[in-house]
Amino acid sequence: MATADVPPHPHSGDPVFDLHVGGKMQVVSTTALTGPAELSLAYTPGVALVCEAIAADPTMTQHYTWVPNVVAVVTDGTAVLGLGDIGPSAAMPVMEGKAVLFKQFGGVDAVPICLDTTDTEEIIETVVRLAPSFGGINLEDISAPRCFEIEDRLKERLDIPVFHDDQHGTAVVALAALKNALRLTGREAATTRVVISGAGAAGVAVAKILLEAGIEDLAVTDRKGVLHSSRGDLTPVKRALAELTADRTGRTGSLADVLDGADVYIGVSGGTVPEEDVARMAPESIVFGLANPHPEVHPDVARRHARVVATGRSDFPNQINNVLAFPGIFRGAFDVHATAITEGMKLAAAEAIADLVGDDLSEDLVIPSPFDPRVGPAVAAAVSAAARRDGVARR
Amino acid sequence: MATADVPPHPHSGDPVFDLHVGGKMQVVSTTALTGPAELSLAYTPGVALVCEAIAADPTMTQHYTWVPNVVAVVTDGTAVLGLGDIGPSAAMPVMEGKAVLFKQFGGVDAVPICLDTTDTEEIIETVVRLAPSFGGINLEDISAPRCFEIEDRLKERLDIPVFHDDQHGTAVVALAALKNALRLTGREAATTRVVISGAGAAGVAVAKILLEAGIEDLAVTDRKGVLHSSRGDLTPVKRALAELTADRTGRTGSLADVLDGADVYIGVSGGTVPEEDVARMAPESIVFGLANPHPEVHPDVARRHARVVATGRSDFPNQINNVLAFPGIFRGAFDVHATAITEGMKLAAAEAIADLVGDDLSEDLVIPSPFDPRVGPAVAAAVSAAARRDGVARR
Numbered sequence: 001m002a003t004a005d006v007p008p009h010p011h012s013g014d015p016v017f018d019l020h021v022g023g024k025m026q027v028v029s030t031t032a033l034t035g036p037a038e039l040s041l042a043y044t045p046g047v048a049l050v051c052e053a054i055a056a057d058p059t060m061t062q063h064y065t066w067v068p069n070v071v072a073v074v075t076d077g078t079a080v081l082g083l084g085d086i087g088p089s090a091a092m093p094v095m096e097g098k099a100v101l102f103k104q105f106g107g108v109d110a111v112p113i114c115l116d117t118t119d120t121e122e123i124i125e126t127v128v129r130l131a132p133s134f135g136g137i138n139l140e141d142i143s144a145p146r147c148f149e150i151e152d153r154l155k156e157r158l159d160i161p162v163f164h165d166d167q168h169g170t171a172v173v174a175l176a177a178l179k180n181a182l183r184l185t186g187r188e189a190a191t192t193r194v195v196i197s198g199a200g201a202a203g204v205a206v207a208k209i210l211l212e213a214g215i216e217d218l219a220v221t222d223r224k225g226v227l228h229s230s231r232g233d234l235t236p237v238k239r240a241l242a243e244l245t246a247d248r249t250g251r252t253g254s255l256a257d258v259l260d261g262a263d264v265y266i267g268v269s270g271g272t273v274p275e276e277d278v279a280r281m282a283p284e285s286i287v288f289g290l291a292n293p294h295p296e297v298h299p300d301v302a303r304r305h306a307r308v309v310a311t312g313r314s315d316f317p318n319q320i321n322n323v324l325a326f327p328g329i330f331r332g333a334f335d336v337h338a339t340a341i342t343e344g345m346k347l348a349a350a351e352a353i354a355d356l357v358g359d360d361l362s363e364d365l366v367i368p369s370p371f372d373p374r375v376g377p378a379v380a381a382a383v384s385a386a387a388r389r390d391g392v393a394r395r
Numbered sequence: 396m397a398t399a400d401v402p403p404h405p406h407s408g409d410p411v412f413d414l415h416v417g418g419k420m421q422v423v424s425t426t427a428l429t430g431p432a433e434l435s436l437a438y439t440p441g442v443a444l445v446c447e448a449i450a451a452d453p454t455m456t457q458h459y460t461w462v463p464n465v466v467a468v469v470t471d472g473t474a475v476l477g478l479g480d481i482g483p484s485a486a487m488p489v490m491e492g493k494a495v496l497f498k499q500f501g502g503v504d505a506v507p508i509c510l511d512t513t514d515t516e517e518i519i520e521t522v523v524r525l526a527p528s529f530g531g532i533n534l535e536d537i538s539a540p541r542c543f544e545i546e547d548r549l550k551e552r553l554d555i556p557v558f559h560d561d562q563h564g565t566a567v568v569a570l571a572a573l574k575n576a577l578r579l580t581g582r583e584a585a586t587t588r589v590v591i592s593g594a595g596a597a598g599v600a601v602a603k604i605l606l607e608a609g610i611e612d613l614a615v616t617d618r619k620g621v622l623h624s625s626r627g628d629l630t631p632v633k634r635a636l637a638e639l640t641a642d643r644t645g646r647t648g649s650l651a652d653v654l655d656g657a658d659v660y661i662g663v664s665g666g667t668v669p670e671e672d673v674a675r676m677a678p679e680s681i682v683f684g685l686a687n688p689h690p691e692v693h694p695d696v697a698r699r700h701a702r703v704v705a706t707g708r709s710d711f712p713n714q715i716n717n718v719l720a721f722p723g724i725f726r727g728a729f730d731v732h733a734t735a736i737t738e739g740m741k742l743a744a745a746e747a748i749a750d751l752v753g754d755d756l757s758e759d760l761v762i763p764s765p766f767d768p769r770v771g772p773a774v775a776a777a778v779s780a781a782a783r784r785d786g787v788a789r790r
Binding site: 014030033036045048052083088101112117125128293315 | 412419422426431438439440449456464484505528710
């Protein structure tokens with residue numbers, strides 16, 4: 001029997017809506033039940049043998065269920081794209097899109113879970129209760145600062161990978177692009193001056209991975225300027241970040257102040273940066289304006305002053321797109337039945353993405369295309385190897 | 396990229412385990428992302444239009460997401476097959492099997508949700524929070540009496556179909572078979588004496604649907620005999636059932652007592668009924684021993700005395716198999732975007748299943764084969780029509 005027939009739809013003729021009729025995904029069986037013999041193997045009475053085997057040894061789940069290849073894409077709909085808090089039902093098209101990307105680029109089965117609660121404790125409890133059904137949890141479009149606590153506490157309570165893509169996917173791909181931009185411009189991480197605008201989910205994660213990757217002079221700004229412990233208005237997350245960044249260098253002031261002479265600007269803020277501020281950066285500067293669809297600096301403007309320019313957009317060179325990271329990261333974690341996604345696995349993913357550029361490195365190619373078929377397998381292999389090094393691989 | 400390669404598995408060579416390697420289902424995309432143009436329609440930036448449309452009008456979910464065709468198959472693993480409380484992970488192979496059946500026989504996408512809690516309140520809260528992700532909830536293998544409260548309260552709180560298949564699927568198919576058995580033996584519902592052994596999920600639901608279908612003389616037994624209000628040991632569910640059944644006729648005593656002269660026996664108990672008790676039933680009696688894999692009376696034994704014999708087994712005639720009901724019931728409910736599954740929809744499903752037997756009616760054919768391709772569409776059409784009559788259809 002076919003799926004439900006769909007009547008003429010309200011936005012008929014619009015290519016986006018036409019594509020979305022009936023949704024973007026479905027579940028299919030990998031076994032055909034053509035008669036009683038098949039039914040007695042795949043369902044009763046045969047299936048009871050498999051249930052008993054798992055009851056006796058839970059690791060049998062890894063062999064005889066779909067669980068080890070399935071990630072739950074979990075959202076509460078509070079920070080969806082640039083749309084903000086639109087609720088769980090309106091978030092579904094994005095989560096389905098994410099599921100399609102997981103499958104296409106990582107061979108990972110993904111199930112969208114849009115939760116009808118925005119309460120931190122309720123989200124945590126709900127995901128913990130769902131966990132036996134999934135091999136991993138991808139948190140998505142949950143607003144800061146709740147996203148930090150939710151991810152941290154789920155990582156403590158679960159022995160499967162938990163990954164907030166808005167943080168770590170963005171961070172991994174930004175780091176990959178930055179590695180190649182530094183190579184192109186002959187810079188060393190330890191002596192490069194970096195400014196990040198935006199201290200939400202992505203800004204915090206980008207800052208942390210850059211520190212792990214050897215960046216030492218880093219300032220992060222929010223709407224009120226550089227995060228520094230001398231400010232009295234910092235949240236706990238921002239205070240901790242200040243201690244790891246501008247407190248060490250003593251830099252304070254506005255975004256314009258710290259951009260003056262900086263080597264690298266990474267925008268994850270959705271704000272705007274005036275051309276004159278970009279002009280006052282160091283020679284051969286690196287400018288990543290990642291807000292979508294409107295980068296903090298238009299790439300054509302940035303290119304008048306910067307040597308390397310990247311955005312989140314597909315219609316300009318150097319697209320910083322999370323799809324370069326998350327499918328391969330989960331593929332690599334699942335392939336070794338990893339119990340977690342470690343910092344080492346994220347750094348390995350960034351390295352693998354950056355390495356694919358190789359000798360093609362240029363101002364317009366510091367990061368591979370999202371459609372480069374080498375990316376998913378390369379990231380997966382690097383992540384699996386890192387999981388083994390970090391002791392989180394179960395096979 | 397293919398899914399994870401599976402190494403040689405622990406039970407290699409066993410046909411049941413061989414079939415289960417990697418699980419029995421996967422997620423697939425219905426849209427191919429072959430390049431930036433497709434990506435910009437199915438994901439950012441295009442998808443934002445769809446999110447905004449749903450945020451403005453939640454009914455757009457029905458057009459532009461997979462939600463209206465997806466049922467969550469929810470269990471806590473406490474009453475799995477005949478295995479009992481084996482936990483959520485060990486229940487997964489059954490839930491995957493259920494999902495395969497939903498798709499094959501109803502075109503319904505089903506996602507197994509195995510919950511790591513057995514607390515009634517926690518299960519209810521969790522399912523309510525998940526609800527925006529699904530078009531319906533199929534409760535499965537949750538032990539009595541919690542299953543009754545969980546279903547009742549979820550039906551109150553949600554405006555999507557909620558259906559406990561162990562109760563209602565069994566009840567619908569048993570009623571369908573009974574309708575034809577009564578026709579074959581020339582009985583009227585109102586004057587037929589029925590005995591049900593087993594007052595768990597299935598027993599309660601079978602009793603209720605038989606009452607709705609016009610059976611007036613009905614006794615339900617548990618291990619201590621007939622449910623009757625004079626007993627001091629009844630749970631609230633059993634007391635309510637007693638009031639609807641044996642309290643009306645005054646029948647009391649043991650299962651053997653009430654089988655004496657009864658027209659119909661329906662076993663959903665897992666116990667056993669001695670041959671001499673079957674022998675003392677009315678002439679041309681009807682015996683459904685539905686326990687699996689060991690019917691309460693072996694069908695060869697029952698046939699020495701009864702005119703019509705049915706079991707849950709595929710290797711004897713007249714298999715009472717839930718798969719005749721649940722795929723078509725959800726298909727029919729989904730096709731009209733029903734807000735609930737009403738008693739009228741269940742009765743219509745039973746009627747549709749029974750009607751398919753038509754002129755082929757015989758002792759060995761009171762119920763169609765689970766593989767009869769007419770069943771799913773016929774049940775779906777009858778259920779959709781009943782949903783409209785009952786005022787729960789949204790289109």
